Amino acid sequence: MQPTLHLGQTLEFDGNPFHAGLDAARHRRRGGVLVAEGRMLAVDEGETLRAAHPQAQVTDHGARLILPGFVDAHAHYSQTAIIASWGKRLIDWLNTYTFPEEMRFADPAHAARIAETYLDLNLANGITTAACYCTIHTESVDALMRASEARGLAMVAGKVMMDRNAPEGLRDTARSGHDDSAALIARWHGRGRLRYAITPRFAPTSTPEQLESAGALFAAHPDCAMQTHLSEQAEEIAWVRALFPQDTDYLAVYERFGLTGPGAVMGHAIHLSDREWAALRDGGTGIAHCPTSNTFIGSGLFDMDRAQGLGIPVGLATDVGGGSSFSMLRTMAAAYEVAQLRGRALHPAELVWLATAGSAEVLRLGHEIGRLAPGRMADLVILDLASTPVIAQRAARATGFWEALFPTIMLGDDRAIANVLIAGQPLRP
Ligand code: GUN
Ligand code: ZN
Known part of the structure; x- marks a missing residue:
């Protein structure tokens, strides 16, 4: 089956940030998630994955943030x-x-x-x-x-x-x-x-x-x-x-x-x-x-x-x-x-x-879901970080990724959920 390459901002965790601090989190401004047969095959820089997998069908989510469901x-x-x-x-x-x-x-x-x-x-x-x-x-x-x-x-x-x-x-x-x-x-x-x-x-x-x-x-x-x-x-x-x-x-x-x-x-x-x-x-x-x-x-x-x-x-x-x-x-x-x-x-x-x-x-499901990581199921959320005017204006003033994300956490609702993928299948076209 042809893999799909999702491009957008991505956020990975190597560990629990309460224990390991911010070093446990890796944000990519232009990341990629390669998906095939319901699972993530790779998470990396978008251009790296695009070059390595030219046959993949590309879905570009622009500035939206790809997160685990x-x-x-x-x-x-x-x-x-x-x-x-x-x-x-x-x-x-x-x-x-x-x-x-x-x-x-x-x-x-x-x-x-x-x-x-x-x-x-x-x-x-x-x-x-x-x-x-x-x-x-x-x-x-x-x-x-x-x-x-x-x-x-x-x-x-x-x-x-x-x-x-x-x-x-x-x-x-x-x-x-x-x-x-x-x-x-x-x-x-x-x-x-x-x-x-x-x-x-x-x-x-x-x-x-x-x-x-x-x-x-x-x-x-x-x-x-x-x-x-x-x-x-x-x-x-x-x-x-x-x-x-x-x-x-x-x-x-x-x-x-x-x-x-x-x-x-x-x-x-x-x-x-x-x-x-x-x-x-x-x-x-x-x-x-x-x-x-x-x-x-x-x-x-x-x-x-x-x-x-x-x-x-x-x-x-x-x-x-x-x-x-x-x-x-x-x-x-x-x-x-x-x-x-x-x-x-x-x-x-x-x-x-x-x-x-x-x-x-x-829930002891960490090996299956909950992170952007190879091998995990591709249950994903595509998050719009500018889903309403008030969020957009606050995010536009942000000096970094976390400051751009925080208004969506505090003010966001279902309008911020641009799409959801279940085992790689998008709910919306
Ligand atoms: N404690 C026992 N049952 C319930 C419930 O249904 N909701 C909440 N919040 N607490 C509970
Ligand atoms: Zn309860």
Whole structure:
């Protein structure tokens, strides 16, 4: 098959800029990405690749920036229809808005409709992979997996396990939650680009028996992801203390049931003790940082520098629909704002890393997606750095690449996503 050479600005990472600094990032003003059979064959200077591959079909993106597709490390596709629901904190928000909507996923037609809408929104925003919570209904997983497969997407998703503190009609049991999850793993995990995530919602909505069965599943399927929520809000943490009095802290509950370690991704992780921070580091457990959600629901300010300093894998996440945006650019902007409130300005390189390789690595997909690098899948975003007049005028004054990129991070939306490629195939002509 004839390769395609994409020309434009490019940004590569040799490592994590939180650890290695800006030297880990390589920007090319006139770079090239050579793609064949869905994968990147080479990333280099555009003219070098053009000379070496004269037979390649050339697509010139001009001054646009070629990036890996954004990776959303934590989202609830089932909450697409209730995004931007007013006035509640976490537990009331779940009871008032979330659970009634998730109930509707008993209807496979509703699940199928929302799955398509959700993927449309993701792709409009350059998100090519997401780790999704579905609902307790197996049909909710089938709907998202089927729709993702049809679009050739690398998706991670799982059936929510929840057998207490949720309304009638939205609870499984320890047995059915285990068996349904096992059947879904058999059906979807490793089928093409799809991966399964074992998904106990969070400690308060599972009995110890259910957490134990989730841990058994993770032990039996160690290459699945495991996703849950950890220490998002003060009231939630007090609730966990009351429900699990024998455990030292919130994370200890998950540790007791084998729900930590490589491949386990904790959403939020805002209010942690010194012991919990150390245990996350020692266990190799990852974190999904959800900044728009944390400000929208009023949860708190994640300590990015502490997580990075400990070497904990951290990805960036929309947490739709507790999160207030489908845009990964807006989510990067919120991560910047949250860090500012803690006294640190995240560099644009750090923000891009989080939204791409950081999220890919926390999901253990870093060998497949998340970077411009030979061998990785060609899931790409073509970013317009002058997508609106206000962004264009600010970028025009920039004295260097990072200053030209930052206005798009802070002010950009789906208009900045000029095109998206999935396994080398452009969505738009
Ligand atoms: N904790 C438990 N479930 C949820 C959820 O659906 N969204 C958020 N933000 N936090 C949760
Ligand atoms: Zn969540």
